Amino acid sequence: MNRILTASEQLMWLSYNNSPENVTLSVTIKGSFTIDLLTEALAWLQLRHSRLRVKIVTNNQNQPQFSLENVPPIPLRVIERQGEEHWCREMVEELRHPLSWSKEPLLRVLLLHSPDISNLIITFHHCIGDGLSGAYLIRDILQFIGEPDNPRELLPDLPPVDEIIPDITKDVVIENLNESKYTKYILTTNYRNKPSENILDSLAIRLFHWTLSSAETTKLVARCRVEKTSGHGALCAAFLLAIAAEVKSSTEIILRCQTPVNIRNYLTIPVNENLGEYITRLVTAHRLNQKTDFWDLAREVKYKLNQVVADGKLFDDVLKARALLSSNSNKGGETSDSRKLGGIIDITITNLGNLNIKQQFGKIQLQELYLMATGSKSLPLLIGVATLKDKMCFICRYQESLVPDANAYNIKNTAMEQLLTALA
Numbered sequence: 001m002n003r004i005l006t007a008s009e010q011l012m013w014l015s016y017n018n019s020p021e022n023v024t025l026s027v028t029i030k031g032s033f034t035i036d037l038l039t040e041a042l043a044w045l046q047l048r049h050s051r052l053r054v055k056i057v058t059n060n061q062n063q064p065q066f067s068l069e070n071v072p073p074i075p076l077r078v079i080e081r082q083g084e085e086h087w088c089r090e091m092v093e094e095l096r097h098p099l100s101w102s103k104e105p106l107l108r109v110l111l112l113h114s115p116d117i118s119n120l121i122i123t124f125h126h127c128i129g130d131g132l133s134g135a136y137l138i139r140d141i142l143q144f145i146g147e148p149d150n151p152r153e154l155l156p157d158l159p160p161v162d163e164i165i166p167d168i169t170k171d172v173v174i175e176n177l178n179e180s181k182y183t184k185y186i187l188t189t190n191y192r193n194k195p196s197e198n199i200l201d202s203l204a205i206r207l208f209h210w211t212l213s214s215a216e217t218t219k220l221v222a223r224c225r226v227e228k229t230s231g232h233g234a235l236c237a238a239f240l241l242a243i244a245a246e247v248k249s250s251t252e253i254i255l256r257c258q259t260p261v262n263i264r265n266y267l268t269i270p271v272n273e274n275l276g277e278y279i280t281r282l283v284t285a286h287r288l289n290q291k292t293d294f295w296d297l298a299r300e301v302k303y304k305l306n307q308v309v310a311d312g313k314l315f316d317d318v319l320k321a322r323a324l325l326s327s328n329s330n331k332g333g334e335t336s337d338s339r340k341l342g343g344i345i346d347i348t349i350t351n352l353g354n355l356n357i358k359q360q361f362g363k364i365q366l367q368e369l370y371l372m373a374t375g376s377k378s379l380p381l382l383i384g385v386a387t388l389k390d391k392m393c394f395i396c397r398y399q400e401s402l403v404p405d406a407n408a409y410n411i412k413n414t415a416m417e418q419l420l421t422a423l424a
Contacts, residue, residue: 001050005064005127006162007321008277012127013056013064013101020098021126022374025134026087029118031364033145035078035111041144042074042109048140049275050157051128056101074105081112087119088207088395094123095205095374095397101125107137130279131352131371132262135386137275138369139357146361155274162322164267165315186253187243187346187380188402204400206408209370210416212392219423220392224298232259232351233298233305234419236284239347239383240297242414244288246407252289258348259284259305266314280317282308283345294422348375351385359389370395378402381411 005013015021046052052074054066090110099106106125112118122137129137143150158164212220224231240255247253260279264271271278284304286297308314352371359366371384372395382397398408 001054001066001157002068003066004059005056005066006160007325008162008318009127009160010064011321011325012125012277016098016101016125016127019377020096020374022095022097022099022123023126023129023131023134024091024094024121024123024372025131025138026091026119026121026370027138027142028087028367029120029142029364030116030367031146032115033118033364035076035113037145038109038111038141039076041141042076044144044152045137045140046074046105048152048154049137050155051275052105052107054106054128055104056106056125071105072103075108076111077109078111078113081114081118086112087121088209090119091121091370091372092205092207094121095372099123099125126373127277129275130260130262130277131350131373131384131386132264133275133278134371135352135355135357135369136273138366142361142364142366146364148362155272158269158271158274158276161263161267161276161278162318164269164271165318166266166268186247186249186255205374205397206400206405207372207395207397208409208412209393209395210412211368211394212416214390216420216423217387217390217392220419221390223423227295227298229295229298229302231353232349233300233302234294234422235351235383235385236301236349237294237297238415238419238422239349239381239411240286240288241292241294241418242411243346243381244292245414246411250290252287254285254287255346256283256285256344257301258282258345259301260348260350261305261308261314263314266309280314283343294418345376345379347381347383348379349383349385352387354387354390357388368393372397381408 012021053071054068055071056064057067058064090112094110099108106128108123110121110123112121120138120141122134124134144152220234221231224234236257236259240257243255244253259282261282262278263280264278267278282305284301286300288297350371350373355369357366366388369386369388370393371386373382375382375397377399380399380402384395384397386393396408396412
């Protein structure tokens with residue numbers, strides 16, 4: 001694992017130098033376990049996943065590379081749990097504060113501990129993993145703690161994603177990387193607040209969370225089958241319509257929605273449950289007016305996402321990273337930010353789908369799982385969704401400097417009303 005970062009990894013690392021790009025997952029665990037056992041579980045996790053045994057250093061040519069030398073154990077911080085909402089407050093800080101990537105592993109762990117209910121929060125650098133990877137890490141930890149007799153297997157050190165994309169994508173030409181016909185954010189033009197130049201001020205993010213019951217989730221899945229769309233298409237439709245309602249435009253508007261898509265099944269080798277950033281970030285544009293139908297919009301989202309696959313453009317993120325780094329190299333090494341590749345984005349909805357992860361591990365139980373990433377300083381709204389045993393867990397992250405509190409909650413409430421009304 002001592003190697004130079006690939007184009008995708010290097011671009012994410014450069015982004016991280018501008019502001020953190022952390023992936024954070026928080027799970028609620030019912031049942032007691034010792035801190036010593038959690039420490040042992042993290043030691044095992046670091047053995048199982050090769051990307052948790054590296055830090056990032058720069059070589060003599062100032063190129064970033066993964067290094068196995070003198071990497072300490074995964075950092076673990078334990079504090080006393082202070083109520084139901086404590087994890088959400090801590091998650092904000094985990095998203096805002098960078099990892100010590102040049103000195104420590106690219107993952108850290110926080111435990112909010114109590115005798116009966118605890119919250120486990122893991123945070124890692126986006127260049128080594130995605131949300132689904134984080135869910136597998138959580139599962140590995142809980143399995144070690146709750147099922148000590150379970151077989152423990154080391155996972156192979158796989159090539160980076162840039163090297164295992166199909167050859168068909170190598171002839172794709174990427175043009176106008178830094179240009180976009182979409183020049184403004186529809187939602188935030190209504191508000192006077194502007195992004196702060198101070199990094200920590202500009203990352204004054206807020207989080208709130210909610211769930212959809214098992215009955216409602218089951219009903220949503222069944223209705224989506226009837227309507228020939230996906231659950232993700234329905235969620236995107238709900239939030240896009242909610243943003244349009246909040247904007248209160250009397251004319252047609254265009255909103256752009258980003259969807260991180262799992263590409264594990266499209267690579268040239270099986271990656272299975274390995275830790276890695278196996279996603280592509282697809283952006284779809286949608287025209288909305290006062291007559292836009294919910295299910296028509298949901299079908300449109302699904303169609304446009306499927307069309308990217310059909311057009312052979314699923315791996316454009318990798319090609320854009322290569323082209324952008326090459327372009328900046330010719331300009332004298334100007335700092336890049338991978339989060340600008342999609343241009344103007346009004347909302348990102350990252351949806352892990354129905355996780356194939358059990359909830360009972362011996363005497364401990366996984367009750368809820370929430371996923372979030374820091375995201376760009378210019379991204380108004382980011383919704384994280386994960387489903388455990390037909391219970392859908394939502395978390396919304398918004399920028400205080402871009403979207404006032406009341407408006408963020410209005411959008412969430414309207415989106416859920418749109419969704420539940422569509423199911424009626």
